[in-house]
Amino acid sequence: MTNIANTLHKRKRIKNDLRIVQEQSSFIKAQKMDVPEGLYEKCPSCNRTVNMKKNIDNDYICKHCGNHFRMRAIDRIRYIVDEDTFVEKGLGFITLNPLFQDGYEEKINKYKKTTNLDDAYIYGYGTINGQQCVIGVMDSYFLMGSMGSVVGEKVTKSFEYAIYKKLPIIIFTASGGARMQEGIFSLMQMAKTSAAVAKLSRMGLLYISVLTHPTTGGVTASFATLGDIILAEPGALIGFAGPRVIEQTIKQTLPEGFQTAEFMEEKGFVDKVVHRKDLKKTLAKLLMFHRRHA
Numbered sequence: 001m002t003n004i005a006n007t008l009h010k011r012k013r014i015k016n017d018l019r020i021v022q023e024q025s026s027f028i029k030a031q032k033m034d035v036p037e038g039l040y041e042k043c044p045s046c047n048r049t050v051n052m053k054k055n056i057d058n059d060y061i062c063k064h065c066g067n068h069f070r071m072r073a074i075d076r077i078r079y080i081v082d083e084d085t086f087v088e089k090g091l092g093f094i095t096l097n098p099l100f101q102d103g104y105e106e107k108i109n110k111y112k113k114t115t116n117l118d119d120a121y122i123y124g125y126g127t128i129n130g131q132q133c134v135i136g137v138m139d140s141y142f143l144m145g146s147m148g149s150v151v152g153e154k155v156t157k158s159f160e161y162a163i164y165k166k167l168p169i170i171i172f173t174a175s176g177g178a179r180m181q182e183g184i185f186s187l188m189q190m191a192k193t194s195a196a197v198a199k200l201s202r203m204g205l206l207y208i209s210v211l212t213h214p215t216t217g218g219v220t221a222s223f224a225t226l227g228d229i230i231l232a233e234p235g236a237l238i239g240f241a242g243p244r245v246i247e248q249t250i251k252q253t254l255p256e257g258f259q260t261a262e263f264m265e266e267k268g269f270v271d272k273v274v275h276r277k278d279l280k281k282t283l284a285k286l287l288m289f290h291r292r293h294a
Helices: 002-033 052-057 073-080 104-115 149-165 180-202 243-250 261-266 276-293
Strands: 040-042 049-051 087-089 121-128 131-138 169-175 207-215 229-232
Touching (some): 040 052, 049 052, 073 121, 073 131, 073 169, 131 276, 149 169, 149 180, 180 207, 229 261, 229 276
Parallel strands (some): 131 169, 207 229
Antiparallel strands (some): 040 049, 087 121
């Protein structure tokens, strides 16, 4: 009888413990529901949780490890360009579906609504610490900043606008490369944008390219790496094919940090890696130096 009593008492205690666990679980779920979506993110570099609202005030830089988070194009413009000086150009472009890819038009419309952009590139006129320039910014939140016909056309137009205004141009790149849904039409943008860079160069105008995370594929193989001065943000991935693809192709292990901005600077591919907090000041100095010696 004693054994039976002990068993019953043990079962009662287990049930009670289980009830407490269930109540705690319900409380945790309720607490999670009260946290706004997107308020916290895990840093991809150090895996620590970051309050994104506070992170905005810290220039989208992780307070724990200094990792530079990706930025929306409009946030980049607000951060770099002097207040109330940016005038957007090249509005009204419509992205078509030249290869009649299933679901492509729906995907484009979805990204238009979520980003409030017509495609993955914005350009216009503005000043940086009083220095006039044309500025273009890619938005990796729009189909990973991939370059299709509209992006290629707008990049080309931004160079043509800089020639028309006789101003230097700064372009911030952030892209997964050519847009596969547009096939050969996307690849053609590599030649078109490169020709626009050559035309600007013949006019003796300055082109500063700022490579942010990530800058890869057809964008790297065209206008992104043709700048007179090439800057990069710390830790940015820069390359054509990804490290895994390269290792599988050449059957070799790549060096540690391969394709990072720091590695590219060491090899002379990038002129300087500039911390985000120093970027506006650096760009203003370069523009001022060019204006004085033009």
